[in-house]
Amino acid sequence: MAETAVLALLQQAEGILHPDSYGVASAARTLAAQCDGDAVGVSLVDNMIMGETFTAQLKSTGLCRVYVIADRRFAAFIAEEHCAALVKLIRDLNPDIFLAPATPEGRALSSMAAAALHTGVTADCTALRLRADGLLLQTRPAFGGNVMAEIVTPKTRPQVATIRCGVASPSGGADTQIVLIGPGWVPARAREVSAEWVERVPPVGRNEDVVLALGGGVAAREDIALFRDIAERVGASLMCSRALVERGWFPRGAQIGLSGRRVDAGLLITLGVSGSAQFMAGAQGAKKLIAVNPDENAPIMRAADVPIIGNMYEIAHELDALVGAKQLH
DSSP states (O other), X not given: OOSEEEEXXXXXXTTEEOTHHHHHHHHHHHHHHHTTOEEEEEEEEOXXXXXXXXXXXXXXXXXXXXXXXXXXXXXXXXXXXXXXXXXXXXXXXXXXXXXXXXXXXXXHHHHHHHHHTTOOEEEEEXXXXXXXXXXXXXXXXXXXXXXXXXXXXXXXXXXXEEEOOOOOOOOOOTTOEEEEEOGGGXXXXXXXXXXXXXXXXXXXXXXXXXXXXXXXXXXXXGGHHHHHHHHHHHTOEEEEOHHHHHTTSSOGGXXXXXXXXXXXXXEEEEESXXXXXXXXXXXXXXXXXXXXXXXXXXXXXXXXXXXXXXXXXXXXXXXXXXXXXXXXX
């Protein structure tokens, strides 16, 4: 039969294919061959990263087809956004098995998708194989690793599992078909922001030198124009904490944090950011951190190389001097 037997989640990270995606693709091909079906992949990406390099990486998974759902909303990992698109594709393809890498993103998406599809999920599998009756035998450690549990999903579909991937290499696949699905297909879930903000807030890449991040201390949306002008003057990218995204003042792609972007800037300056664990997870790669906050006990002040206690509006005007100070570089 020429139907989708196994669907594999191919995760992208910072514009390239996540290494664990090759392991998931390999497992999908092995299982599909045993049941005489197709092994296909799905990748949810920012449409700005689609190009020859990423396409070649998708083809190197050796899958029959790869569905690429491309949308600007996938620039940052927002679980609800990714899950809505993933569930729609799963319902369209109706695979018997859905596999995802056992990354934080893969675990989140597989669990949310399984709940939406009213099926089960087995996390962190170390081995997968098909039984004689066609059921997927999912092996994973239990009780602190003292025993290996073998789990099956006898009734509901798809059978969902995340895999602990070892080292896997690209396997080639010149015949892999890339099916590009555009933004109009993706169901909306997150709060929409104006096209002006999507275009005006520059994305952050690994080579950004200076990033200016605003937090919940911003009093009014109109004030962002002030900080945008300051960021342009000092040559910084303007980003934010989750608080401003939830207010609808910034697009998701400008968020720093566990559910946003990771910053690897030479200098990160935060204004009115409290420093939650969620935010700091995305800020750990910054070489130098200047934090401005009126509360000396704010978590970010303890993490900052240069903590500055004061009013963010007043100190913002002094950023030219701060950025230019030799001791910060």
